[in-house]
Amino acid sequence: MTLLLHLADFNERSWADKFAAALPGRRVVLRGDDFDPKEIEYIFIWKPKPDAFDGLDNLKAVLSLGAGVDALLRHPRLPAGVPVVRFMDEDLTQRMSDYVLQNVLLHQRLATRFKRDQAAKRWVQLYPAPAWDAVVGVMGLGQLGQDAIRHLKVFGYKLRGWSRTPKTIEGVETFAGEAEFDTFLAGTDILVNLLPLTPETRGILNHETFAKLHRGGLDGEGPVVINAARGGHQKEADIVRALQDGTLWAASLDVFEVEPLPKESPLWDMDNVYITPHIAAASSERTGVAYFSKVIKDHEKGLPLPNVVDVTRGY
Numbered sequence: 001m002t003l004l005l006h007l008a009d010f011n012e013r014s015w016a017d018k019f020a021a022a023l024p025g026r027r028v029v030l031r032g033d034d035f036d037p038k039e040i041e042y043i044f045i046w047k048p049k050p051d052a053f054d055g056l057d058n059l060k061a062v063l064s065l066g067a068g069v070d071a072l073l074r075h076p077r078l079p080a081g082v083p084v085v086r087f088m089d090e091d092l093t094q095r096m097s098d099y100v101l102q103n104v105l106l107h108q109r110l111a112t113r114f115k116r117d118q119a120a121k122r123w124v125q126l127y128p129a130p131a132w133d134a135v136v137g138v139m140g141l142g143q144l145g146q147d148a149i150r151h152l153k154v155f156g157y158k159l160r161g162w163s164r165t166p167k168t169i170e171g172v173e174t175f176a177g178e179a180e181f182d183t184f185l186a187g188t189d190i191l192v193n194l195l196p197l198t199p200e201t202r203g204i205l206n207h208e209t210f211a212k213l214h215r216g217g218l219d220g221e222g223p224v225v226i227n228a229a230r231g232g233h234q235k236e237a238d239i240v241r242a243l244q245d246g247t248l249w250a251a252s253l254d255v256f257e258v259e260p261l262p263k264e265s266p267l268w269d270m271d272n273v274y275i276t277p278h279i280a281a282a283s284s285e286r287t288g289v290a291y292f293s294k295v296i297k298d299h300e301k302g303l304p305l306p307n308v309v310d311v312t313r314g315y
Contacts, residue, residue, distance in 0.1 A: 001023075001026045001027070001041050001042070001296070001300065002026065002027040002028075002029060002035065002039045002040050002041060002042075003019060003023065003026060003027070003028045003029070003040075003041070003042045003043070003044060003296065004029050004030075004031070004035070004040045004042070004043045004044070004056070005019070005028065005029070005030050005031075005043075005044050005045075006031055006043055006044070006045040006046070006048060006049070006052050007044070007045070007046045007047075007065060008046055008047035008048075008049070009046070009047060010046060010065070012030050012031070013030065014285060015044075015285055015288070015289065016028045016029075016030055018285055018286075018289040019044070019289055019292075019293065022289050022290070022293035023293055023296065023297070026296075027039075037054065037055030037056050037057070038055065038056075038057055038058050039058070040056050040058065040059060041058060041059065041060045041061075042059070042060060042061050042062075042063055042296055043056060043059060043062055043063065044063045044065065044292060045062060045063065045064060045065065045072065046064070046065035046066060047071060048071065048072060048075050050077075051077075052075065052077070053075070053077045053078060053079055054077065056079065059079055059082045060082070060299065061082065061083050061084075061085055061295075061299065061305055062078070062079070062082055062083070062084045062085070063085050063087075063292050063295065063296075064084060064085065064086045064087055064309075065087055065283050065288060066086070066087055066283060067086050067087055067088050067092060067144065067281065068086075068196065068197060068229070068230055069084055069086050069196075069309050069314075069315065070196070070197040070198070070230060070232065070314065072084060073309070073311055073314060083305050083308045083309075084308065084309040084311065085292075085295060085305050085306065085307055085308055085309070086307050086309055086315075087283055087288060087291060087292070087307075088143055088306075088307045089287055089291050091284060091287040092281050092283055092287070093143060093144060093147045093281075094147075095280065095281040095282065096144050096147070096148065096194070096228060096280055096281035097144075097147050097148045097150075097151045099228050099254065099276075099280035099281065100138075100148040100151070100152070100192055100194075100226065100228060100280075101148070101151050101152060101155075103226045103252040103274065104134075104136055104152060104157070104190055104192065104226065105155070106252070106274065107190055107218065107224040107226075107249075107250055107252070108128065108129075108131055108134045108157075108190065108218065109128045110126065110128045110218065110219060110221065111250075111274075112221075112249065112250045112271065112272045113126065113221060115271060116271060119271070126219070128219060129218075129219055130156070131155045131156045131157050132156040132157065132158060133158075133217075134157055134158065134189050134190060134217065134218060135157070135158040135159075135160060135187055135188055135189045135190070135214065135217065136152055136157045136158070136159055136160070136188070136189070136190045136192060137159075137160040137161070137162065137184060137185070137187070137188030137189075137190070137191050137192065138152075138159070138160070138161045138162070138192045138194060139161075139162050139163075139191065139192065139193045139194065139195050139204075140162075140163060140193065140194035140195035140196065140229065141161045141162075141163040141167045141169065141174070142163075142194075142196070142315070144194045144281070145161065145163075145194045146169060148192065148194065149161065149169060149172055153171055159171065159172045159173070160172065160173045160174070160175065160184055160187060160188060161173070161174045161175070161184075162174070162175045162176065162180070162181060162184040163175075163176055164176065164177065164200075164313075165177070173187075182212055185209065185212040185213050185214075186212060186213070186214060187214055188213055188214055188223070189213070189214050189217030189218050189223055189224070190218070190223070190224045190225075190226065191209075191213060191223065191224065191225045191226065192226045192228070193205060193225070193226065193227045193228065193229045193233055193234075194228060194229050195229050195230075195233060196229070196230075196314055196315030197229065197230035197232045197233060197314070198313070198314035198315065199314070201233055202232050202233065203232070203233070203234070203235050204233055205225060205227055205233050205234035205235065205238070205239070206234075206235045206238045207235070207238040207241055207242050207247065210223065210225065210238070210239075210242045210247045210248050211242075211247050213248075218249065221249045221250075222246060222247075222248065222249035223247075223248055223249060224248065224249055224250045224251065224252075225239070225248060225251045225252075226251070226252040226253075227251075227252070227253050227254065227255055228252075228254045228255065228280040228281070229255065230255055231255040231256040231257045231258070231259060232257065233255075234253070234255075234256075234257065235257075236256065236257050236265070236267065239251055239253075239267070240266050240267065240270070243270055243272055243273065248272075249272065250272040250273070250274070251272065251273050251274070252273075252274040252276075253267065253273065253274070253275055253276075254275075254276045254277075254278055254279065254280040255278050255280075256278075259277075259278055260277065261275065261277075
């Protein structure tokens with residue numbers, strides 16, 4: 001068995017050394033190594049280049065470093081019929097929930113208001129309302145969305161969820177499909193996006209969506225959006241416009257239409273925007289190698305692959 005690593009923006013050699021140690025008796029190669037493409041049975045991949053799959057005629061599985069696989073599924077040379085396995089484990093899930101909880105708390109506690117007071121050296125003792133006065137709406141009710149909800153419940157937030165198909169979650173008011181989207185938005189103060197990126201969800205974070213959010217929440221400051229899913233979900237010009245005209249009060253953004261975020265983006269200079277460089281749920285070498293080494297070993301024994309992507313649905 002030969003495993004090929006194709007990891008843009010990561011230290012491939014470090015990952016390869018750890019995979020080699022975890023998979024004794026198997027060969028682990030990098031893109032620049034000398035190997036026969038026909039010997040590759042598994043490819044571990046992130047941000048595939050145009051030639052990523054050239055000559056890989058004997059692939060048994062495509063292993064995605066991330067939970068999001070939109071870039072893979074858009075690749076024109078993705079081998080038909082080869083299963084795509086996405087990374088999903090407790091470590092990644094916890095990191096995403098950490099990010100969501102941090103930013104929900106930040107906005108519910110009126111961080112932008114107090115940041116502006118600090119800049120103006122203004123002492124105004126406004127006491128934020130308790131968590132149970134804020135309604136958090138989570139878009140995307142898969143493993144990441146449900147775990148974020150589990151953490152938010154502990155703090156007492158009112159919770160709503162929206163997904164493509166109906167879901168039942170204890171203590172959460174759930175909505176499904178396009179027919180219930182506006183109703184979901186109308187009762188939401190803090191909108192959290194954890195959707196997979198599909199043709200149907202691309203650009204869903206736009207001015208029209210923001211205008212349908214609940215007005216008057218968060219002590220009257222207005223609605224907030226938190227996007228930790230994919231940059232393709234948002235229309236950044238609409239976010240800027242909504243933040244400027246009061247349709248949105250604030251935003252936390254971990255992903256962007258173009259990454260790195262261009263220096264000329266107006267988002268950098270907006271004091272009601274909280275920017276992180278796509279790190280909400282970064283995959284670690286330790287957990288990634290352990291997870292996919294087990295996937296490969298189990299598959300060699302004839303066991304089914306976990307977390308296989310439904311390419312027709314996009315996740």
